Amino acid sequence: LxxxxxxxxxxxxxxxxxxxxxxxxxxxxxxxxxxxxxxxxxxxxxxxxxxxxxxxxxxxxxxxxxxxxxxxxxxxxxxxxxxxxxxxxxxxxxxxxxxxxxxxxxxxxxLQEGYFKQKFPTEKTIQRSDNDVRGILVDRKNRLWLGQKSRNIYVLKDGKQVPIKFVGHEKNALGAVYCILEDSKNNIWLGTKANGLYLAKPLNAERTSYSLTHFKKNQSQPYSLNSNEIYSLLEDKFGKIWIGTFDEGLNVAIVNGGNTKFLHKQNGLKGYPHEGFQKIRTLASDGAGNIWIGTTSGLVIKDAGSAGAPGLRFANYAKMPGVKNSLGNNDIQFIFRDHKNSMWLSTSGGGLDKAFVQNPFKKVSFKNYTTQQGLPNDYVLSSTEDRHGYIWAATQNGLSKFDPLKEEFTNYGTYNGLPKVTFSESASQRFADQSIVFGTNRGYIHFHPDSIVNKKSAAKMVFTNLQVNNVDQFPDSNGLI
Missing domain, CATH: 2.20.25 (N-terminal domain of TfIIb)
Structure with missing residues (x-):
């Protein structure tokens, strides 16, 4: 043309x-x-x-x-x-x-490449909380579940909304959903901030209609939840559902037919610390089925137990000033297990920690990766692994890709096309096509690691002037300055 x-x-x-x-x-x-x-x-x-x-x-x-x-x-x-x-x-x-x-x-x-796509669950809104994504899940149908601080729930398939019905309930009446879990029976568990826990059971093969059961703290019922602040959910290898609360420690759901009761430190869950470690942000399981509990006071590890009873052994680890191989920071935002069964901890101010486990109940040491090693910021909110084994960490200063073999970071910010967002706590998932999604305060960021190309271009630099103490300097007759 x-x-x-x-x-x-x-x-x-x-x-x-x-x-x-x-x-x-x-x-x-x-x-x-x-x-x-x-x-x-x-x-x-x-x-x-x-x-x-x-x-x-x-x-x-x-x-x-x-x-x-x-x-x-x-x-x-x-x-x-x-x-x-x-x-x-x-x-x-x-x-x-x-x-x-x-x-x-x-x-x-x-002109940026546009590797990182910012998407908004609610396109037209004046309420910022409508696109503040906190709870996030990619289910077995490869659908993306999003829980907003505005108390909305969205389910997307290939970027388009899926009509999900909760029988007898409105989706925007559940509360602010902070964590979402799909269990081995295809049930969806929804943990909220201040409104307890919901169990959604599918009513049709398409899983577009669900019955909903609401569990809340009830002082008159000793086997109810002991808190309505639900920040993390985990299914263990025996199918038990563990609940991390942000003020009363650990709960486990015991489901018997149509009845569900919750064990916690006040009614029979023995061994969990009664002091400290009560504000739980994240739960994860290691290769042996032990449960790793990230709190604002440090790490607690609980043994896997058995199908009939929860384990009774607990060990806790905290940052010890001056000790090189202790936690980077006691406030643990997120924990995940990689394909080699290594455990990675995202911390508030202590960077990214890799755990080295000799015996989870006797000795666990940590290697800290911080800004000194190339991380863009030491406040890491979430992390996940791509299919090549690289660790992607969401920080308060952009995204970072970590190569565990070379121990090198590649950082991505607004100059690389990353939108100006604040990443949410514990909000990372991976789709079936290996693309990655992170929740943020302004929608969610979706990208495929394989599409990102790090290229360098030859820059043309021209030396135009040199001043020393504001005085121009010129070469002498020999060409020297």
């Missing part, structure tokens, strides 16, 4: 093969009245056609190159707060655009 400057607004494309012309116009609505005549068109490294037009400013065409997307019309959030009336433009190559405008000054735009 040949791109031609018209007499008035817009741009004209000419197709020599069909001998046809097509005029494309756009109108700026950013408030400027600009009658400049600057015009330029170029193609970037991704095949997009950029046009700086008279009056209507800067925009681009992609795909079939018939629909013009104006650079900043106040409607494109990717280009928010950038000026529209362009007076000069230079394309550096490798996706870097420089331009000046009637706003004065110079603007630099770096």
């Amino acid at each position: 040949i791109w031609i400057e018209p007499e008035n607004n817009g741009v004209i494309s000419y197709n020599p093969k069909t001998n046809s012309f097509n005029k494309i116009t756009a109108t700026s609505d950013d408030g400027y009245t600009y009658n400049g005549t600057y015009f330029r068109a170029f193609e970037d490294n991704k095949g997009r056609i950029w046009v700086s037009m008279k009056n209507a400013g800067l925009g681009y065409l992609e795909g079939d190159k018939t629909k013009f997307k104006i650079f900043n019309s106040g409607k494109n959030p990717s280009f928010d707060n950038l000026p529209n009336a362009v007076t000069a433009l230079f394309y550096e190559g490798d996706g870097v655009i420089w331009f000046s405008s009637v706003d004065r000054g110079v603007n630099k735009v770096v």
Whole structure:
């Protein structure tokens, strides 16, 4: 195609093969009245056609190159707060655009690859909590369950909402769902902040309709939950459901036919600490079936027990100042087991910890990976593993990919196309196609690790001046400074 400057607004494309012309116009609505005549068109490294037009400013065409997307019309959030009336433009190559405008000054735009897709459960809303994703699950049907702080539940399949019905209940009346578990019987367990626990049993083969049973703390019933603050759920190798509360420690659900009772420290769950370790953020199981309990006070490990009775052995580990191989931080956000059965702990301020287990009830040591080793931030909220064995960690300063063999980090932030979000606690999952999803305060981030290409480009650098104490320096007759 040949791109031609018209007499008035817009741009004209000419197709020599069909001998046809097509005029494309756009109108700026950013408030400027600009009658400049600057015009330029170029193609970037991704095949997009950029046009700086008279009056209507800067925009681009992609795909079939018939629909013009104006650079900043106040409607494109990717280009928010950038000026529209362009007076000069230079394309550096490798996706870097420089331009000046009637706003004065110079603007630099770096065109990013778009590896990380930000998606919103609720597209049109003024309530931030509607897209604040906390609970997250990919079920056996490869559906994505999302629990919002706004008390909504969404189920998505291939990015589209699945109509899920809870018989006798509204989906937005459950409370703020902080954790979601699918058990071995295809039941869905929903743990909420301040509203207890729900058990959803499928009523049809498609699993789109569920009966719902609500469990809450009841002082008059000794075998009820001992807390309504449910932050983590886990099914052990015997099918028992373990519940981590954020104020009263550990519970286990004992299901007998249609009856469910909960054991905890007040009614028969022996061995769990009564002091400290009560605020549980995360639960995970190791290769032997032992349960790892991450709390704000450190790590507790409980033995696997048996099918008939919960284990009675507990061991706890905490950060010891000055001890190299202790926990990086006592506040543990998330724990997961990798394909080699190694246990990884995400901590608040202590980075990412790998556990080395000789005997889980006698000696566990930890290797800390922090900003000193290349992590972008020591506050790690969640982590998971991709199919190549790399660890992906969500931090307070972007995402990081860790190579356990080389012990190297590759970090991704806004310069790599990662949207400006805050990652949620314990909110990471992996789809059947091995793509990864993280919950955030603004929807969720979805990406496939295999699609991310780390490339380097040769930068052109020009040495223009040297000053020492604000005095220009020049080479002498021998070319030395």
